[in-house]
Amino acid sequence: MEGLVTSLLVELRIGLTITLNSNGEQLIQFCAHNELRINNTFYPHKQQHKYTFENTRGHKSIIDYIITNRNIHPSKILDVRTLTSANTGTNHHMVLAIMRNCVQKKTHNKPKVTEKLNIESLSDDTTKYLYQQRLRKAINENKILKDDTVELAWKRLSTDIRTAAEEALGKRKVNLNGKPNTKPWFTHEIKSPAEEKRKSYLQYISQTITYADYKVVRNKTNMEIQTIKRQFWEKYSSDMENDLYGGQKKIWNMIRDIKRPINEYIHTKTITLKEWERYFHELYGDTVTSQPTEQKQENISGEGEDIQQQLISKDKSEATMRKMKNRKSPGLDNINNELLKYGGNELIDQMHVMFNKIYDQRKVLEEWKVSISIPVFKKEKKDPNNYRGISLLSTTSKLLINIITEEISSSGMSEEQQGFRQN
Structure with missing residues (x-):
């Protein structure tokens, strides 16, 4: 009964008739029992900014959530929505939550x-x-x-x-x-096809082009990026073989940038x-x-x-x-x-x-x-x-x-x- 009431409230908030499976019922019951708050449907947005999953067959659903407990007051959560423009490479959309929290102000040091x-x-x-x-x-x-x-x-x-x-x-x-530069292979040669792929994805979600057209651009761009990355690492390895002393410094700088301590x-x-x-x-x-x-x-x-x-x-x-x-x-x-x-x-x-x-x-x-x-x-x-x-x-x-x-x-x-x- 508690899950049914909660699902009706969700339908009212999202503005659509939803189909709730067993996993959704278990999630609602779990959140109700532990006093957790599902924040996805509390904020008015377009329908495309509410669905977190969408495939090429037209199936849409909300299966990714931002859930908080009682320690986070509802007034601290300003907005929750999906980012359809973020090209994640999957059918799942990125979920964005804007929160207001009391943290130490980050100081922006002037560039030296x-x-x-x-x-x-x-x-x-x-x-x-x-x-x-x-x-x-x-x-x-x-x-x-x-x-x-x-x-x-x-x-x-x-x-x-x-x-x-x-x-x-x-x-x-x-x-x-x-x-630190954690992606040394990302050069201007990669930036151009990556930008073309991003524009093609935005055209696809705005229904300007079909999914097949976007897929052609995506596969072509991925092949170009893989080729450029492979050529970079081959040259990097060759330079280390010819200059072992300098290669040690390159390897240490890369490890230091990637595995930088959290503190x-x-x-x-x-x-x-x-x-x-x-x-x-x-x-x-x-x-x-x-x-x-x-x-x-x-x-x-x-x-x-x-x-x-x-x-x-x-x-x-x-x-x-x-x-x-x-x-x-x-x-x-x-x-x-x-x-x-x-x-x-x-x-x-x-x-x-x-x-x-x-x-x-x-x-x-x-x-x-x-x-x-x-x-x-x-x-x-x-x-x-x-x-x-x-x-x-x-x-x-x-x-x-x-x-x-x-x-x-x-x-x-x-x-x-x-x-x-x-x-």
Whole structure:
């Protein structure tokens, strides 16, 4: 009796005589017994926006529901309807419920857009040659002079590198807080047939074209999308086989975007800059050491020119630059390893001159003393103590350190030396 009364109320709300099967009766009885509310038929809409199932034989029914309990007051549900324009690929229409709930307001962060060099384009031999030619021209017009200080020499050389890189490689805009790309295969080639399929579906539901015509467009579009997806993944796999080191980064980025932890989307208390400053200051402490005395500097500078020839040789500088790893994050100077590695002979000569100036003048560049500290999350995100810091140093400073290390390990160690050996 209770189910019959409820079905009559549903007929009054929907405005049609309905056929109720056993499943519908059980659903009504279940909702009535547990004080649940079926929200589909409470809101006035066109008939096409009430049916949730419709096939090509003209059968229509309501078999998908939005059901709520007493914890959700009816005034919080603003509307319930089906979306016939949503192409779900099945005979079931998508059911949309608009609800008003007391949740924390989502903050829309302003997009943080930055520009980065297209370093990946250096994998192409033509682009690499163009970069070397532009760098050669820039160096010839702005060479390091004999009387230049270390700071001025590095300013000239870094300006030449950046100018040549921007001209040859170009820049791309990167949105730092943008949404992750979970479908890298969705390109402009797919967007066009997908739009054609959507328009054809809208024409079909508005009875402008027949289902057979829509089916032809749908099957054709699905075949095109499958072909484009297959070609993308084949190229992706081929690139990983040819560039295993770069492929590791691609795979990690894809896994990180797809399986992003849920708590990253939850608004949490942000850590202020002062808290970060206090944390890293306590972590690293006071690392400033006393400056060497003038007497010590005089003793070192009197060693002669033979030690300079032994420590910093051009051949060792070139060999160390060739062994630099690709796809490493730059430091404050924003000069990647690839820009040094593929710079050509002119850059090697200028780097050798600058390194000798650093050795002669006994002075380290001020830019090399500054690193970029990046906190990497470990556990709880609200506490700075649960982060570990990674410091990004200048690539040229690491290059000089590697050159000196190579020289010492190859010529400055005796057979009795036990520590600081690779093997």
